[in-house]
Amino acid sequence: MKVRKLVSGVLVVFLFIQVLLLPATDANAAAKPPGLSAESAALIDVTSGRILYSKNGTKKMRIASLTKTMTAIVAIESGKLNDVVTVPQEAVGVEGSSIYLKKGEKLTLEELLYGLMLRSGNDAAVTIATHVGGSLPGFVYMMNEKAAMIGMSHTNFTNPHGLDDSNMHYSTAEDMAKLSAYALRNPVFRQIVSTKVKDISWEGEQWDRRLLNKNKMLHLYEGADGVKTGYTKLAKRCLASSATRDGRQLATITLNASDDWNDSAKLLDYGFANFPLKELVGGKQDVKPDTPVTMERGTHLVTMNAFRYPLQPTEADDVHKRVVLGESVINGKMNGQLVGFLQFYLKEDMIGQVPLLVSADSSVEGRPESGIRGFWRHFWTIAAGGLWSA
The missing domain is CATH 3.40.710.10 (DD-peptidase/beta-lactamase superfamily)
Structure with missing residues (x-):
């Protein structure tokens, strides 16, 4: 009888250990799509x-x-x-x-x-x-x-x-x-x-x-x-x-x-x-450029709007961002101007982009440009019919 109880106890402990060693269920695993009658x-x-x-x-x-x-x-x-x-x-x-x-x-x-x-x-x-x-x-x-x-x-x-x-x-x-x-x-x-x-x-x-x-x-x-x-x-x-x-x-x-x-x-x-929809960036959110750009102190790049995208939990790590700018110098006179985009990629595929605007602190907003850059910006403003207007 004692031997039988001992064997039973060992078996219970063994089965408990086996359960603990089973691979954990991934809560983020993609659900299986439903079976359909449709061709x-x-x-x-x-x-x-x-x-x-x-x-x-x-x-x-x-x-x-x-x-x-x-x-x-x-x-x-x-x-x-x-x-x-x-x-x-x-x-x-x-x-x-x-x-x-x-x-x-x-x-x-x-x-x-x-x-x-x-x-x-x-x-x-x-x-x-x-x-x-x-x-x-x-x-x-x-x-x-x-x-x-x-x-x-x-x-x-x-x-x-x-x-x-x-x-x-x-x-x-x-x-x-x-x-x-x-x-x-x-x-x-x-x-x-x-x-x-x-x-x-x-x-x-x-x-x-x-x-x-x-x-x-x-x-x-x-x-x-x-x-x-x-x-x-x-x-x-x-x-x-x-x-x-x-x-x-x-x-x-x-x-x-x-x-x-x-x-x-x-x-x-x-x-x-x-x-579920995942918010990848908020509206009016600061964005740091990942390309070479000179930014006057007190200026920032901010998103025009939020961007949300439907993602399975397992895809979150496959999303990456890229900042694309049409300017190499950002200053306070450009406050509110569209200067580029924050692009989103799921692996290698672009899934969307958000316009990037210049946001300038009141201390630098409206400060006139000087020197050769100010001249050329004024020139292109006239030539392009306001394309570069502040």
Whole structure:
């Protein structure tokens, strides 16, 4: 009996020691991304534009009615919301989703945009395109020009609605995430896609059209505020979603996703939980130059604004700064002048920059320059039309 107790005691001590020797769990370890039904997906931080997650994110895919995000933002930026638009014949009876426009019916461009984004009206898409672009080909050209400007390098549009009319109408999850982030920075677009119910005019009828947003995420997910649903027989289920929590907005894209609502919720949860915003510099914060520069006593370099960026805890040590200045001499007369940038890098990639201003103590502010430097600064002020003005 004593031997048995002794053996049991030794075994307990041995197991306790083994537990102590196990490697400690890293609290900063990156969380595993969620499993998704989507063939392709992407998650983006709207403000910074950082892609936080990608699954086959650069694969060219059909995007169905997610196309209408581009249709809407081009129309908002290039048209006038209060324009009265006449429905053309070519918009009547377009297959798929519709808000049942009639030839010659008149609506405002704003009303058509609600019909486009809440009910995914293909007739609204054609009406908007012909009004803003002059013709369908003209508007498609504008769509592709905007795509190039945003940096959607793997995208080509051939129509304003996303119907399966050609293999040449395609995009990628990452490109569409960039588009969502770009569009969501526009307050008009943001207002439209976050609207759950909207009444718009219905010429010739005794009642208005009541538009119920097809995007169930607005009801299913806390903080959801956009963006667009999509489906065709070839593209399958597609979804662009967004949500805002504590002032921070994320957006997701899922393409060919049988469980798109849950996929989007998982991605948003993953982004909010694992990529907190880290303030890398504050506003009006002193910055010491890391390049050779002569600074008059009483002058400082300060940031124009704060800079925050979504980072996993494990990435904090990979961020470094670089001061880039356009001046080799800083004096009090330059008070308030932009003289350079504080740049931030994540490993080798620049993730942002903050303007640097001269801040001068009252004892040196406004002291006139003298000598040859004062002469040349005065010369370039005149020559450059105020580029160097104090």
